[in-house]
Amino acid sequence: MTQDDLSPGLSSARASLVGGRPQEALATVRVLLDRGTESPALHGLHAQALLKTGDEAGAEAAADRALSLDVREARALCVKGDILSRRGELRDANAYYGGLMRVLEGAPTLDADLKEGLARARELRQRVTGDMMQTLQGELQGAGFNEERSHPRFRHALDLALGRRALYMPQPKAFYYPELPASQFYPRADFPWLDGVEAATDAMLAELNGVLGKENESFSPYVQTMPNMPKRPGDLLIDSMDWSACFLWRDGRETAYAARCPQTMAALADAPLCRIRGRSPQVMFSQLKAGARIPAHHGYVNTRLVCHVPLIVPEGCRFRVGNDTRHWQRGEAWVFDDTIEHEAMNDSASDRVILIFDIWHPALSEEERHLVGTLLEAMDAYSPNPATWE
Known part of the structure; x- marks a missing residue:
């Protein structure tokens, strides 16, 4: 049949x-x-x-x-x-x-x-x-587990095991360095030099206000059309002032705005800035317009981490890295791995501005940093119009 x-x-x-x-x-x-x-x-x-x-x-x-x-x-x-x-x-x-x-x-x-x-x-x-959760909670409590005091890594692992959170892994667009520890947000205590950066919040804000008044001059779209390169279809942020930046350092080169913001640059004196000729550091005031959103994306290399210092942050602004969503608080810095999927939202009625800069991944030795820089510089020599690391 x-x-x-x-x-x-x-x-x-x-x-x-x-x-x-x-x-x-x-x-x-x-x-x-x-x-x-x-x-x-x-x-x-x-x-x-x-x-x-x-x-x-x-x-x-x-x-x-x-x-x-x-x-x-x-x-x-x-x-x-x-x-x-x-x-x-x-x-x-x-x-x-x-x-x-x-x-x-x-x-x-x-x-x-x-x-x-x-x-x-x-x-x-x-x-x-429900039965499993009850059993697990009983066993874990007997072993000394506490939802608030136990290690954040274990709490994260437990959420993943129970399906309460999704798993996100680093996915660098351009270069992957194996065996580097990867965290969505890094413990603030791992970066004691951030104390000096946060202490300069008022000074940085004053310098920011000095350049904010001339938006057309100092801020430009963060994502721009590359000369002689095709425009990415469907990317609403290309050439848009919804997400704009005033660069103090761009692609490893100091700009005129660094001299106009000396206290901001002085605050970064102890930061292990990622230095690669033609690439980094990137130091910028990043502005996200009211109601705008930066869609989920991944960074280019996992040999660096990215730092945010919130300066002008109205309520309703949030930032997600992987399965962890946080709200910026003025003067409270954080460090994250931008090769893990991340996105930014400004659901407020006014603009958000933060200081962004990149640092070397702390697990890299000085020799590794030197070799990574040499490798990426050599690779860029064969790339037409290398794009800024987003």
Whole structure:
């Protein structure tokens, strides 16, 4: 029998099952099976019809047969989950229900029996997850775990293990240096020299205000069309003042604005600025217009980290790195890995301005920094119009 011959019979059995007539569906399926037909969907219908007519053993055998032909057969997954759940074998039932959820999630329409099965799957998953959470919490508390005081890395790992947070990894656009520790936001205590930077917040703000008054002169779009290079389609920030910058250092070269902001530059005297000829450091006042957003993106190299010092920060401004979203606070600096997906949002009614600069990754030795710089400079020599590291 061909698939075309099988389809009308399958459709009839399915209609009977969905219509609440499992005996009728069972009779149709048996006719097809007696003809020697094989189909995952047919065995799945058989399993569901048998279960609804009270033959649990037959239903399980039919479901096993369907899954031996196709591990994604939805009705068979549902039947296995239902039977194991009835037996109290909840972890095994959860595994089959999990498969059912992966198969059916996002489907535009579902038959009534599958919709009901999906609801049971979700309910059991919540129950099993709740039981697991209770067990884990008891075990961890007995081991001394505290939600507020235990190490942030373990709390992060626990959230990942429980599916409460998504996993984000470094994805540099241009150059990956292996075996470097990667954090979304780095512990503030790892950078004691930031004390001096933060202490200069008022002085930096005064110098910022001195250049802010001449926006057309001092600030320009951060993302600009490159000469003789194609414009990236769909990038609304290219040549847009929604995200603009006043550079004190750009691509490793000092600009005229550095001399106009001497206290800002003095505050960075102890910072281990990333120095690569033609590339870095980058030191800038970065302005994000009211209502603007910088979409999720990745930086170019993981041998540097990026620092923010908030200067003008209205309420409603936030910054996400990986699965960690924070709000800027005036004068409170942070350090992050920009090769991990990150985005910025200004949901306020006024502009946000921060100081941004890049530093060497602290795990790199002096020799490594020298060699990385030499390598990237040599690579740039063969690149047409190298773009600024975003």
